[in-house]
Amino acid sequence: MNCIHCAQRAIWLHPALCGTHYTKYFEQKVTDTITEHELLTKNQRVCVAVSGGKDSLTILHILHKNNHDVTGLLVDEGIAGYREHTITEAQRFCEENNIPLRIVSFKEFTGQALDDMLTNKDLRACTVCGTFRRHLLNKYAAGFDVVATGHNADDEAQAILMNILRAHATLIARAGPKTASGTNAFVQRIKPLYFCTEKEIMTYAIIQGFASDWNECPNAKTSYRARVRDVLNAYEQQHPGAKQRVLQHHLSLDFPQEHTLTSACMKCGAACTGDTCASCRMLVVIQ
Ligand code: SF4
Numbered sequence: 001m002n003c004i005h006c007a008q009r010a011i012w013l014h015p016a017l018c019g020t021h022y023t024k025y026f027e028q029k030v031t032d033t034i035t036e037h038e039l040l041t042k043n044q045r046v047c048v049a050v051s052g053g054k055d056s057l058t059i060l061h062i063l064h065k066n067n068h069d070v071t072g073l074l075v076d077e078g079i080a081g082y083r084e085h086t087i088t089e090a091q092r093f094c095e096e097n098n099i100p101l102r103i104v105s106f107k108e109f110t111g112q113a114l115d116d117m118l119t120n121k122d123l124r125a126c127t128v129c130g131t132f133r134r135h136l137l138n139k140y141a142a143g144f145d146v147v148a149t150g151h152n153a154d155d156e157a158q159a160i161l162m163n164i165l166r167a168h169a170t171l172i173a174r175a176g177p178k179t180a181s182g183t184n185a186f187v188q189r190i191k192p193l194y195f196c197t198e199k200e201i202m203t204y205a206i207i208q209g210f211a212s213d214w215n216e217c218p219n220a221k222t223s224y225r226a227r228v229r230d231v232l233n234a235y236e237q238q239h240p241g242a243k244q245r246v247l248q249h250h251l252s253l254d255f256p257q258e259h260t261l262t263s264a265c266m267k268c269g270a271a272c273t274g275d276t277c278a279s280c281r282m283l284v285v286i287q
């Protein structure tokens, strides 16, 4: 089958597009999300949360191409056999494209790598990981106008369902293409890939020739998210469009943004709900 715009062979179906026209289609989709949801203006300084995987490199690539002022921020959790590969990928990409990249680590912040925290302790890897990662992102993104993350349509549909199944109302408010208040306490979070599926991003990344390492975090397969992902993928196969409907439904609810975290942690000064922030509470648990 040929591309609907030219005589080249199509590499994407529905609509049938060649590599060149798929690239245009995908980049326009991301740009439209930015415009329609007012995620970003030209003069804003963007901190991109980089993992070195296909999602974050795609965002860096498109924002940089569109002349936005971008800096990468990579949090090294300390996951042996996994993170070092994506760090190398991120460093290579940023060097080639002349994009500043800052790397911060759990080890320098807590004294331990994530792998060490999990030894002999009954801790859920993703809970510990998410708590410190959010904390470090907020800490090091101070001074930027927005933080862009690589969350895609699949991630978001999973997160919405996970939070409904666990009745986490405050976490549901974190879903959406634009979250956090953008007040003094939190830098505005944006998700330019909100409406793009895993498959669309993977196709774009392959065409662009980056993110060659498709390894998954070794902790991912036992996570609650992985179970929800598998169920949702199976449902999507039988009922195409289900994930997009979850996102559209969430957007139609017009959820209030996360405005509730207003006090300062008595230990570190980070914004939080009570006396002590989640990161300082977790620091006690991992000792
Ligand atoms: Fe962290 Fe869990 Fe993601 Fe691995 S799967 S990077 S442990 S949140």
Ligand code: ZN
Pocket: 265, 266, 267, 268, 269, 270, 276, 277, 278, 279, 280, 281
């Ligand atoms: Zn704190």
